Amino acid sequence: MLVILPPSETKADGGDGAPLNLASLSFPSATPTRQHLVDAVVALSADLDASRTALGLGKTAIAEVDRNAELWQAPTRPAVERYAGVLYDALDYAGMTKPTQSKARERLLIGSALFGVLGAGDPIPAYRLSAGSKLPGEPTLSATWKPVLREVFAGVDDFIVDLRSGAYQNLGKVDGAVTVTVMTEKPDGSRSVVSHFNKHYKGLVARDLVRTRRTVSDVNGVAAVLADAGQRVELAGPTTIVVFTD
Template sequence: MIILFAPSEGKRKGGECPPLQHDSFLFPQMYQKRMEIVAQYEAVIAEGEQEKLCELFGVKDPKEYERYRLPFLKAPTMRAIERYDGVAYDYLDFPSLSSDAQSYIERHVILFSNLFGPIGAGDCIPDYKVKQGSKIGSCVPEKEYKKDFSSVLDEKIAGEEILDLRAGFYDKFYTPASRVTTLKFLKEGKVVSHWAKAYRGIVLREAASARIKGIDGLLAMNIEGLVLEKIIETKTKKEIVYNVC
């Protein structure tokens, strides 16, 4: 199966892996396409116009973007699943997983970066910051990646069950050609919004720990704090609804 997962705007600093190279990413044949967008990102930074930088990074204090000035050809990298630092990743707690569970995530999870597009969880990326929904120079990354990468994603995912744990915004990067399974979380009858990130992290952690092979494996799991309420099925989607307790 394939699990689709969202990134986080927060990132951990540093890294011990080499700078970006041709085989750094899933789909190495698309490396140049990514680098065209990266070149625009680095051009905005090099230009140094404060208003554009604050918009790109989603910050108000110019000092906050000093850490992003190091060119990517020199910047150290770390695995994407460890680079991202936010609610979902806190609850996933990747470093504490067993080596088998970590390997499962690296094999099965595709992340959607606001700068690099669809990447493997184990792909090594540098520290960067792009506010969700921001343009990068003249580029609208979600549109560019959807246009250029949908066919290679469809080819990779063909025949696999898909668990889509992304936030809704990341549908703009890729809409799977085949049927997907999504999750919804309810608390006291109301849809959980912000804290849904935490529960997605929990579900991914439990799925990796159990090394599930498909959606039936997910449904068979007893996940602490979540109770299966119902399953809603349409031609394009299976939605699993959990009550948070």
């Protein structure tokens, strides 16, 4: 089983790894596209106004542009430690035991607008590029990544749970992957999709799927793992699970 996480705009600083080496990343068939996009993002960083427009940055976000300018020189750290924020707080990789961290590196993938998809242990620098960014003179990131990620995922011979948001799924969908929807249920029985706690609960889902000792190969297995962990779940289709908030 593999679990694909969304990335996060929030990135941890620093790292003690060597500068970015694309050859060290998982899924080498994506290397030419990664090379092209990293070079394009570095070149864009020379124009502050163009960077703000393309990346959707405010006037005070100069540090984000500086990060992009240093993509080839900056230190790296494992992707699962680079991304931060609500989902990654709930995942709590840092709080896992060493054996569980090893399982996390084996089971977790992370979607990325810049790198397509990464292994959790892949060493990357901090950067700013989201699925909705539009680089000057370039096709949309969806148009750039779809054929590449179609090939990447076609070569993955594992059952996949895809926790990415819609924008990142559109960079390259995984046929047959299980997806998770987070909902709340009111006392009158009415239900609505959750936005505020969506990332938190998906982080808990990822954590439970990393920790399980079950062999999971279908949607029923995923539901059983989450139920064992105390989450309230419901099947909503052949590849969709609903997780309910507390």
